Amino acid sequence: MSIEELLEKYKGAYASDFEAPSASGSKTSSESEVSGDEEVETEEDESDVESNTSSSGIKLLINTQSKLSGSQLFHLSLQQKVKTPIPFLLHGTLREYQHIGLDWLVTMYEKKLNGILADEMGLGKTIQTIALLAHLACNWGPHLIIVPTSVMLNWEMELKRWCPGFKILTYFGSQKERNLARIRNENDTNPNAFHVCITSYKLVLQDHQAFRRKSWRYLILDEAQNIKNFKSQRWQSLLNFNSHRRLLLTGTPLQNSLMELWSLMHFLMPHVFQSHREFKEWFSNPLTGMIEGSQEYNEGLVKRLHKVLRPFLLRRIKADVEKQMPKKYEHVVRCRLSKRQRFLYDDFMAQASGHFMSVINILMQLRKVCNHPNLFDPRPIHTVSEHGGDSRRRATLHTLLRKLKAGGHRVLIFTQMTRMLDVLEQFLNYHGHIYLRLDGSTRVEQRQALMERFNADRRIFCFILSTRSGGVGVNLTGADTVVFYDSDWNPTMDAQAQDRCHRIGQTRDVHIYRLISERTVEENILKKANQKRMLGDMAIEGGNFTTAFFKQVSCLHKACCVK
Template structure:
């Protein structure tokens, strides 16, 4: 693509080494073409330091500027960066590049590289429109999921790469989105010619390999669905909420966001009743001295606790006996708090990563988990810990709850099912 002066998408399946391939490209440009940048790499916050570490490992000759910190710290990092060879590669996050977009737009970049490029799938977003106007000679998008919900997301990526080629949103929609939507919904027969047309149009700009084609020795992945009943308290809260007049009125209105809010309340009930109706209960998962001193109370509390947690306890005990290590994903920060109390009570050694974890701590946590087999569990929020990180120290993934977007769960499970994994991976939902 570089030789033909094209921009493109590296869309290899998650876990196949898009990061190292990109670093190899930059090394080739520097050593063989004399092109030392500067390059701008925009990544999710959770993997900023991982990119820095990998670049320093494989390209020690590069001057790396990892751009994060407070507004004052970032201003200091920008001092002198207009000078030639002030740095070769700048790594920053989507959030910060938007906050300081004026400074980034004033600079000319050799390569603009976006990791987890599905972050710009919405062409109406401020992020997409701001990055579109950056001054760069070449652009490269990295994503294991170039298409999630609709083909128009693909247009957003392609227009970002080549606005003069994929110029018309309307024409792209007429060519691809409408017919394919019809096929998916079953309103018309499968159109093999249309799919071939899509492949033909994208082939020069998109490279995608999947695990089964590239890595023949890749460990297998098994998925398990574990069904759990509601406890008596959960069933009461669930039925009582659904019976309320306000709930029935909201459902009857059909207002999308209001219905979504109802679903969120019901998810809280299903995860743990205290998320929906916070009140003190005698539970082994809530630290109360009397529970620790009276065995009968522990048993009584266990019987009234959410069956989901009881099932998780049984599963973790089995996995620990078998020498496995576990990633537990959830959507809710408050559920992470409950899981922390649960793991503490049962004596499991664990780490935690969520949206509030500082940038410099995230990489340290991941390295510690992969290196220290004494750490049994890593609990993470799906959106913060499910993208771009390498956690091959685990061989089991538990989704305590599922994301609205199944692609997010697919990305999360590939944190451990990737190159470098030596054991079969089991996924529990």
């Protein structure tokens, strides 16, 4: 695709801000739609992915000149007149920023653009998406929504609540049940047998041949960080689905590396974000160097990245749109190792240095020691004192919980290890705390019941959860305190987990306590996590990805046309 064609294709979004090369004539691009038929090689063959048009697409975006500062852009977005009415099929009231989000989504659809709705967790991306589908009622679909297994039921409930006029197919169950569901729908001559199909990432991969045969109006991925790895079978398979439009929903568009963001952008706009190598050289390597301290901060480079991303990404954070939102305070609680823990830790380090072991295995064993020595070296508990004496961290937790309970607080406790949940259950039972538990073995239908029970019953003091299973699709505003008994390797997993209670509906300030063992590998993990958070803050949070930019350039384009 030539620069002229690219400029014409995306002119409705931001053409007036392009500094396009002069041309004797302007070519009109046919309105091709992203169907995901392009084949993408793995990183080893990334040189074969490059094309003459790939660099032109990103360079054209880099030449975008924003006329307003970041703060001006945000305040302008609040003053913009929203053109899109609330859909008559929608049952319920949208908050002001959600209405603005709907307007952005509709504008993207009308401009034939794909995008990322990246609002911070807890701001209602699900509701804004349902509002978009309600707006498109004349184009009933079918739409395909792919979600983590844990939130399938939540999506179905929200669709039925907000848009009961939709016919919904929730695609799950055994292989036999899924086969019967497909046969019923294939034999149904009614083109509107269902309007929205909800399924999981796991099932869509297992039955991808059936999903690829169908033409979808919208392909929507919830928790879109699930396709952050462009080498994965999941990314490769979904890339080739036949869809008119694509929408990604994620509160954490960037987790570990800037290249994860390229994976999302290529999935949406393969003609613009085609060059993996160039994106890595231009943005990923330099920004990583800035974070790690090997390169000086380059403000111009960061601004260029924001210009490249801004037309396709909308992100609002709670502090900006929810002025009445309670505050969030984070605390790092450092714990010493007990004598037994220190012995096991140092002894394992000495042995590991003389044996070939994978780094990940070494780190996992050390983290077991930090959590509780019995996870590393099991032995029965015989005395009352052993409930806290073997692990200083658990003793610290006991002191913290006692203070929180006396203050009338309710607590979510997250850990990565299922066996640690077993230890915590033993601990909570011993001290007489009423609690609930949720982990990877909890069935989908049970999750909703546990969530409702915790929020409704103030007698339940604690909810213990595994970070990966309990960190998404759960609303636990009944708690006002989060304790990370151990930290996830990926800081965005912890961010998702803590927002289970710091979200719309919370009425109290939220305090986050992170337990860290001193003079251990956990201090290095925390340092690395902070670097990853800094990368996200630099690449995403500093970009002011509000609707103001989108609307501003549309207005400028109209002004140019009048002239």
